[in-house]
Amino acid sequence: MKDFLNIYTDPVYSFTFVCIAFFFMIKYVEVIATLKFGIGLMIGTLVMFVLCFMDPVFTKNFYITNDNVPIIYLVFLIAWTTWYALYKGIRNDKRMEEGLPPLEATPENREKVWAWPNLVYTELFAIILGTVFLIGWAVFFKAPLEEPANPTWAPNPAKAPWYFLGLQEMLVYFDPWLAGVLLPGLIVVGLIAIPYIDMNPKGNGYYTFKQRKFAIVTYLFCWLVLWNFLIIIGTVFRGPNWSFYGPFEVWDAHKVVAANNVNISEMLWINTLGVKLPSNIFIREIAGILLTLGYMVLLPVFLTKKIFNFKGAVGKVFNGGFLGKYLKSLGWARYSILIFLVLMSLTLPIKMYLRWLINLKYIVFMPEFEFNI
Amino acid sequence: MAKDSFAQKVAKTQVWKSIFRHGPPDNARNRAAVIAGNVFLHLHPIKLKKSGVQLGYTWCMGGLTFFVFLALAVTGILLMFYYRPTAEYAYNDVIALREHVPLGIMRELHRWGAHAMVITVWLHMFRVFMTGSYKPPREFNWGVGVILLVLTLLLSFTGYLLPWDQLAIWAITVGSNMAKATPLLGHGGPGAMLAKIGDFVMVSDKNDVRFQLLGGRFVGEAALLRFYILHCVFIPVVVSVLIAVHFWRVRKDGGISAPL
Amino acid sequence: MSKRTTINRREFFSFLSVGWITFAAAAGGMASLIFRYLYPNVVFEPAMDFVAGRPDDFDDGVDERWKNVFGVWIYKNEGKLVALSNICTHLGCVPTWLPAERKFKCPCHGSGYYANGINFEGPAPRPLERYKVNLDASGQVIVDKTKIFRYEKGEWTHPDSFIVV
Numbered sequence: 001m002k003d004f005l006n007i008y009t010d011p012v013y014s015f016t017f018v019c020i021a022f023f024f025m026i027k028y029v030e031v032i033a034t035l036k037f038g039i040g041l042m043i044g045t046l047v048m049f050v051l052c053f054m055d056p057v058f059t060k061n062f063y064i065t066n067d068n069v070p071i072i073y074l075v076f077l078i079a080w081t082t083w084y085a086l087y088k089g090i091r092n093d094k095r096m097e098e099g100l101p102p103l104e105a106t107p108e109n110r111e112k113v114w115a116w117p118n119l120v121y122t123e124l125f126a127i128i129l130g131t132v133f134l135i136g137w138a139v140f141f142k143a144p145l146e147e148p149a150n151p152t153w154a155p156n157p158a159k160a161p162w163y164f165l166g167l168q169e170m171l172v173y174f175d176p177w178l179a180g181v182l183l184p185g186l187i188v189v190g191l192i193a194i195p196y197i198d199m200n201p202k203g204n205g206y207y208t209f210k211q212r213k214f215a216i217v218t219y220l221f222c223w224l225v226l227w228n229f230l231i232i233i234g235t236v237f238r239g240p241n242w243s244f245y246g247p248f249e250v251w252d253a254h255k256v257v258a259a260n261n262v263n264i265s266e267m268l269w270i271n272t273l274g275v276k277l278p279s280n281i282f283i284r285e286i287a288g289i290l291l292t293l294g295y296m297v298l299l300p301v302f303l304t305k306k307i308f309n310f311k312g313a314v315g316k317v318f319n320g321g322f323l324g325k326y327l328k329s330l331g332w333a334r335y336s337i338l339i340f341l342v343l344m345s346l347t348l349p350i351k352m353y354l355r356w357l358i359n360l361k362y363i364v365f366m367p368e369f370e371f372n373i
Numbered sequence: 374m375a376k377d378s379f380a381q382k383v384a385k386t387q388v389w390k391s392i393f394r395h396g397p398p399d400n401a402r403n404r405a406a407v408i409a410g411n412v413f414l415h416l417h418p419i420k421l422k423k424s425g426v427q428l429g430y431t432w433c434m435g436g437l438t439f440f441v442f443l444a445l446a447v448t449g450i451l452l453m454f455y456y457r458p459t460a461e462y463a464y465n466d467v468i469a470l471r472e473h474v475p476l477g478i479m480r481e482l483h484r485w486g487a488h489a490m491v492i493t494v495w496l497h498m499f500r501v502f503m504t505g506s507y508k509p510p511r512e513f514n515w516g517v518g519v520i521l522l523v524l525t526l527l528l529s530f531t532g533y534l535l536p537w538d539q540l541a542i543w544a545i546t547v548g549s550n551m552a553k554a555t556p557l558l559g560h561g562g563p564g565a566m567l568a569k570i571g572d573f574v575m576v577s578d579k580n581d582v583r584f585q586l587l588g589g590r591f592v593g594e595a596a597l598l599r600f601y602i603l604h605c606v607f608i609p610v611v612v613s614v615l616i617a618v619h620f621w622r623v624r625k626d627g628g629i630s631a632p633l
Numbered sequence: 634m635s636k637r638t639t640i641n642r643r644e645f646f647s648f649l650s651v652g653w654i655t656f657a658a659a660a661g662g663m664a665s666l667i668f669r670y671l672y673p674n675v676v677f678e679p680a681m682d683f684v685a686g687r688p689d690d691f692d693d694g695v696d697e698r699w700k701n702v703f704g705v706w707i708y709k710n711e712g713k714l715v716a717l718s719n720i721c722t723h724l725g726c727v728p729t730w731l732p733a734e735r736k737f738k739c740p741c742h743g744s745g746y747y748a749n750g751i752n753f754e755g756p757a758p759r760p761l762e763r764y765k766v767n768l769d770a771s772g773q774v775i776v777d778k779t780k781i782f783r784y785e786k787g788e789w790t791h792p793d794s795f796i797v798v
Contacts, residue, residue: 126440147538
């Protein structure tokens with residue numbers, strides 16, 4: 001079992017597996033959003049952690065820095081909050097199908113109550129519990145402190161704090177100007193833009209799933225898969241030299257990982273055409289430039305307008321225009337920002353798979369301008 | 374007439390009455406007065422919808438974030454009494470905080486509080502999203518919240534350098550080298566190579582954004598001092614102001630969200 | 634009755650715009666002064682050049698003796714001696730030399746370089762940089778870290794970037 005996990009937690013498999021699991025979570029959301037599933041999920045997470053920490057190698061790798069401790073809370077809290085939000089959402093959806101208002105809108109809950117004592121005492125409780133929790137945590141776990149700073153020698157692996165490990169994992173696939181500047185910047189801009197793009201008037205102030213399916217699925221995918229799962233990969237599945245290590249695998253700094261990555265230009269000119277790389281960099285990188293332009297310009301057009309006229313199942317995917325329905329409700333400005341943000345966030349999984357499947361290094365490679373995509 | 378109990382006697386003294394201008398909050402008038410008349414409590418509305426006080430709805434994550442922020446401010450100030458931000462002393466001071474300073478868990482409280490704040494901020498945002506609470510009229514406050522989230526991460530990031538250990542210096546080296554890759558503004562980013570006149574390079578490692586951030590070309594003593602000031606003064610002040618705006622707008626935008 | 638001094642609508646707006654432009658210029662000027670203030674004129678950094686020893690002190694291959702002090706690997710191969718920077722071209726971590734696999738491997742994001750500094754795996758966009766090396770009068774190798782030679786710019790053929798031994 002451990003050997004199996006050591007092999008199949010490799011991001012190639014585990015990322016795929018998580019994506020598939022996410023798909024089924026959305027498809028069978030009504031099964032997920034039951035009390036039984038929630039209890040099962042919590043017990044399952046607990047059992048998983050207990051089993052993991054019974055393994056000495058996992059424990060050793062995990063506690064390489066105590067900064068990883070919050071990951072345990074994070075996994076629990078994310079599992080629980082995701083389930084709980086879906087549970088409450090589906091429960092409200094069912095009520096609304098029966099013509100009842102969502103639970104938050106029942107006359108009883110619309111009633112106004114005094115802030116004192118209803119709110120103030122809750123806050124007091126939260127403060128006391130928070131203080132007890134923090135002090136307990138501080139007593140049982142030492143804050144990590146490594147050797148004094150030494151600018152000539154880097155520890156191996158050199159990991160950022162856990163909340164940045166998603167970004168650090170992104171840096172493996174993208175150049176720093178993309179992974180460290182542009183994409184984080186777009187995450188911030190995209191988050192701020194959410195209320196100005198989401199024109200759906202429903203679901204304001206109560207839990208729901210069906211009334212805001214597109215918004216919730218998009219957000220959950222970015223939040224669960226692209227952000228938190230990458231953090232877990234970075235924390236648990238990355239060892240010395242930032243190579244992949246199974247969760248129960250001993251960290252051996254001399255593990256040989258073949259990773260000879262090639263650029264699209266090399267694939268085109270050397271491997272396919274069998275000639276030397278052209279000296280003009282724009283001709284050299286023509287394939288990558290065209291692909292990028294196609295992705296950023298032609299794909300949005302394809303997603304918006306019906307272009308082809310295939311019949312049957314093929315047509316559903318390849319005729320194009322399946323996002324066109326949002327154009328009308330959102331208007332040009334909002335729609336193009338939405339498409340841009342969606343395409344940019346999809347570049348991450350796309351580049352990850354290209355790296356894993358065909359060892360692609362760069363789509364456009366212009367070290368002359370430090371411009372690598 | 375029954376004799377006054379001790380508590381009742383205290384409540385009748387001039388001192389007590391000068392501080393609390395109303396009786397115990399057990400009737401409507403006093404419950405309104407206690408909230409409206411107290412500078413800290415008047416953060417709350419006097420009355421609010423029942424759904425807004427239910428833990429099942431709010432998860433209390435925003436409130437916990439604010440609590441942890443206050444705890445971090447207190448522990449942070451206490452840490453400053455023993456910590457000197459220089460390459461010579463910083464590491465030893467941090468060891469002393471554990472070995473020689475009474476209590477010995479102040480840094481632990483601060484460190485774990487910082488981690489806890491990141492988690493509570495994330496979950497607060499998740500809750501706000503799942504209840505659609507960013508929708509009109511709360512669009513602007515969502516934006517303020519996103520900026521507060523970024524500042525929370527920046528606070529963690531700047532604080533990471535202060536122990537001046539290996540973890541610190543390499544995390545900041547990697548982080549600040551991302552600034553180097555900023556298009557046009559960093560000397561290692563796209564476009565920087567095009568910005569030159571003859572042999573004169575306009576964006577170099579001596580004048581780009583990373584140099585400004587670190588006060589030098591690599592993570593050294595100047596960077597330590599800069600990050601110390603950013604961590605202890607600049608970002609906390611900005612965060613405090615934005616928290617005030619955030620809370621103010623929660624009230625002005627209609628309180629904790631509820632079905633329209 | 635005294636004559637009232639009045640300004641008409643157009644004059645009012647021109648006064649207003651002059652006022653606003655002056656205010657914006659003053660605010661912008663002060664902001665740029667603060668911006669400049671944050672760039673120190675003098676920085677205190679370690680020495681950028683050092684004497685590395687005689688060329689025959691080094692065996693063929695990668696030599697790590699100056700790595701920890703000055704951040705330089707001396708690499709000798711096929712009659713050439715070069716000084717390789719130990720700063721990963723990805724995000725500035727320090728790679729480790731793995732003698733068994735004959736490669737440099739960066740602990741931060743897994744970039745790999747051959748012994749000559751050419752990158753071949755991981756996210757590094759370009760080879761390790763080389764520093765200027767030359768021989769002084771007594772035949773000692775001087776490494777000057779202020780001058781950098783980059784492979785992708787074709788600078789490794791520059792006579793200052795290596796010593797023939």
